[in-house]
Amino acid sequence: MLRLKPFEDISGFDAGWLKAKHHFAIGPYGNPAHKAVGNLIVLNDDEIAPHTGFGLHGHENVEIVSYLREGTVTHVDDKGNLGKTQAGDVQVMSAGTGIRHSEQNEEDVPIRLFQIWFKPSAAGGIPRWGNKPFPKVDRAGVFVPLASGRNAEGALPIRTDAEVYGALLRAGAKTSYSFCKETRAIWYLQQAKLRSAECRRMPARDW
Numbered sequence: 001m002l003r004l005k006p007f008e009d010i011s012g013f014d015a016g017w018l019k020a021k022h023h024f025a026i027g028p029y030g031n032p033a034h035k036a037v038g039n040l041i042v043l044n045d046d047e048i049a050p051h052t053g054f055g056l057h058g059h060e061n062v063e064i065v066s067y068l069r070e071g072t073v074t075h076v077d078d079k080g081n082l083g084k085t086q087a088g089d090v091q092v093m094s095a096g097t098g099i100r101h102s103e104q105n106e107e108d109v110p111i112r113l114f115q116i117w118f119k120p121s122a123a124g125g126i127p128r129w130g131n132k133p134f135p136k137v138d139r140a141g142v143f144v145p146l147a148s149g150r151n152a153e154g155a156l157p158i159r160t161d162a163e164v165y166g167a168l169l170r171a172g173a174k175t176s177y178s179f180c181k182e183t184r185a186i187w188y189l190q191q192a193k194l195r196s197a198e199c200r201r202m203p204a205r206d207w
Helices: none
Strands: 003-005 012-014 017-024 040-048 054-057 062-070 072-077 082-086 090-094 099-105 113-118 130-133 146-147 163-166 204-207
Touching: 040 054, 054 072, 062 072, 062 082, 062 146, 062 163, 072 090, 072 113, 072 130, 082 090, 082 130, 090 146
Parallel strands: none
Antiparallel strands: 003 204, 012 017, 017 040, 040 113, 054 099, 062 090, 062 113, 072 082, 072 099, 090 130, 146 163
């Protein structure tokens, strides 16, 4: 079954330094009609202004995947991790028993990223963070695993029964992905970078 989520139905807010679109309802944010899909509980399309960002705050028992579309984000946490993730790359944070972190835009251009949260398969675990570049040549015309709870080769690990894939498609190009017959799965597809304002109104899709 294919279901389209119209752009107009995806609510958000503008805090000045942060512009966000919430694909799923979480707390007071997002369209209440948009419920979580399996383990996927948050997909935010965020834009963070230069020299601003999320200050130190905490999470526990959540898997957070960030896919950088534009700009560079600087991560710092209370476990001693410090790193920068650039456009086209991915960072993953397993909050586990609890972690405090900040995500800052220290550059002169805005950041655009997808922030994706999953429920973990089990509570607890040692908090961890990591990031990885995914060269465009590896994603040209094919889906490659970016983050995986199923030991997909080359992907950053997450503690949940889910995977995040990315593909780079040129205008007019097509690609496909094959499932095993025994696999029961839900896919949520979202375009990461579009060429025109009109294209930005394209809907998300899940099936």
